[in-house]
Amino acid sequence: MNNSEKIFQDKIDREIKIEPKDWMPEQYRKTLIRQMSQHAHSEIVGMLPEGDWITRAPSLKRKAILIAKVQDEAGHGLYLYSGTETLNITREEMIDQLLTGKAKYSSIFNYPTLTWADIGAIGWLVDGAAIMNQIPLCRCSYGPYARAMIRICKEESFHQRQGFEILLTLSRGTDAQRNMAQDAINRWWWPSIMMFGPNDDASPHSAQSIAWKIKRFSNDELRQKFIDMCADQIKILGFTLPDDKLKWNKERNHYDFGEINWDEFWNVVNGNGPCNKERIAARIKAHEDGAWVREAAAAYAEKRKLKSQKAA
Amino acid sequence: MNNEWPLWEIFIRSKQGLDHKHAGSLHAADAQMAIENARDVYTRRMEGVSIWVVESKYIRASNPDDASSLYDPANDKAYRHPTFYNLPDELKHM
Numbered sequence: 001m002n003n004s005e006k007i008f009q010d011k012i013d014r015e016i017k018i019e020p021k022d023w024m025p026e027q028y029r030k031t032l033i034r035q036m037s038q039h040a041h042s043e044i045v046g047m048l049p050e051g052d053w054i055t056r057a058p059s060l061k062r063k064a065i066l067i068a069k070v071q072d073e074a075g076h077g078l079y080l081y082s083g084t085e086t087l088n089i090t091r092e093e094m095i096d097q098l099l100t101g102k103a104k105y106s107s108i109f110n111y112p113t114l115t116w117a118d119i120g121a122i123g124w125l126v127d128g129a130a131i132m133n134q135i136p137l138c139r140c141s142y143g144p145y146a147r148a149m150i151r152i153c154k155e156e157s158f159h160q161r162q163g164f165e166i167l168l169t170l171s172r173g174t175d176a177q178r179n180m181a182q183d184a185i186n187r188w189w190w191p192s193i194m195m196f197g198p199n200d201d202a203s204p205h206s207a208q209s210i211a212w213k214i215k216r217f218s219n220d221e222l223r224q225k226f227i228d229m230c231a232d233q234i235k236i237l238g239f240t241l242p243d244d245k246l247k248w249n250k251e252r253n254h255y256d257f258g259e260i261n262w263d264e265f266w267n268v269v270n271g272n273g274p275c276n277k278e279r280i281a282a283r284i285k286a287h288e289d290g291a292w293v294r295e296a297a298a299a300y301a302e303k304r305k306l307k308s309q310k311a312a
Numbered sequence: 313m314n315n316e317w318p319l320w321e322i323f324i325r326s327k328q329g330l331d332h333k334h335a336g337s338l339h340a341a342d343a344q345m346a347i348e349n350a351r352d353v354y355t356r357r358m359e360g361v362s363i364w365v366v367e368s369k370y371i372r373a374s375n376p377d378d379a380s381s382l383y384d385p386a387n388d389k390a391y392r393h394p395t396f397y398n399l400p401d402e403l404k405h406m
Contacts, residue, residue, distance in 0.1 A: 071356075082337040297341035
């Protein structure tokens with residue numbers, strides 16, 4: 001290890017944050033660019049499945065709440081894009097990587113929202129899983145990422161409560177409403193626990209991320225914590241999780257759970273999920289349709305600058 | 313003509329009496345748009361009474377590698393700190 005690397009690792013070991021202009025190993029920079037930009041892409045693409053229900057929310061209050069949540073996700077994407085730019089990559093490059101498929105986003109957003117109850121399931125399970133992952137990230141070694149995560153976590157808990165409250169309301173409704181809620185949970189449960197990534201022994205990059213304190217807990221640790229939490233919370237709803245192997249194990253002091261279908265996970269990650277093509281097509285369309293706005297704003301700013309220079 | 317909007321750094325004063333704190337960055341075509349975008353992104357839950365925007369290219373920063381030499385002289389001037397002075401316990405209000 002040369003001197004710069006020693007100083008860098010020493011900061012990491014002593015919980016001193018790494019800031020943008022500090023020396024860092026090239027692989028640290030690359031790993032963070034990949035993780036932070038993909039996190040940002042996930043927020044932006046994540047607006048689409050819920051955005052789909054804004055016009056169909058069952059009441060004005062629910063519509064206003066859903067709009068606020070989707071706006072929050074846009075803001076989270078922006079915090080993360082800004083944070084990533086501190087590592088010397090431009091916004092244009094990152095958007096290009098997303099739209100050409102070079103960069104990924106969380107595969108959970110490749111599933112469709114089929115009913116209003118899906119909005120509840122997403123808030124409770126998907127935002128819940130995101131929170132479980134994001135709280136440790138508030139202490140990650142890279143300053144801008146940690147600070148963005150603190151901002152995001154403050155806003156995220158409303159999302160999860162909103163989702164649970166939707167399901168709670170449905171659970172107290174008609175048989176049709178209860179069935180709709182249970183069906184949504186059945187479809188979103190397994191994809192949500194896949195959000196924590198592959199098993200630890202199938203995750204080769206985890207060891208380096210943990211040594212560099214980008215990752216503070218392993219995939220399996222966080223996944224177990226999430227399952228334990230949801231298995232308790234669902235009792236209040238009076239619904240079930242679609243896992244007949246789910247059972248409290250008093251020796252482990254955790255819930256045992258069934259086998260995850262990793263084939264499905266990799267299939268969706270690799271582009272064959274139900275909505276992959278639709279999500280990217282929507283993002284490409286938004287980018288292309290918005291080009292005239294970007295050009296017009298730049299032209300107008302240039303015109304005003306010249307005008308004020310002439311006047312001076 | 314360059315269509316890319318420049319990067320701006322955003323500083324927010326969250327309450328009267330506090331100073332502006334760096335909140336992050338964003339892209340905007342000009343200063344007015346930067347302020348409006350900063351309001352939308354960084355003060356969504358009433359976290360600000362004042363916004364400063366500066367194009368990132370105008371920020372001049374010290375080199376982090378110089379940090380120790382920037383601060384070394386201060387570290388060996390302990391007489392600048394109150395605890396350097398040994399005074400009797402009976403002395404009040406000091």
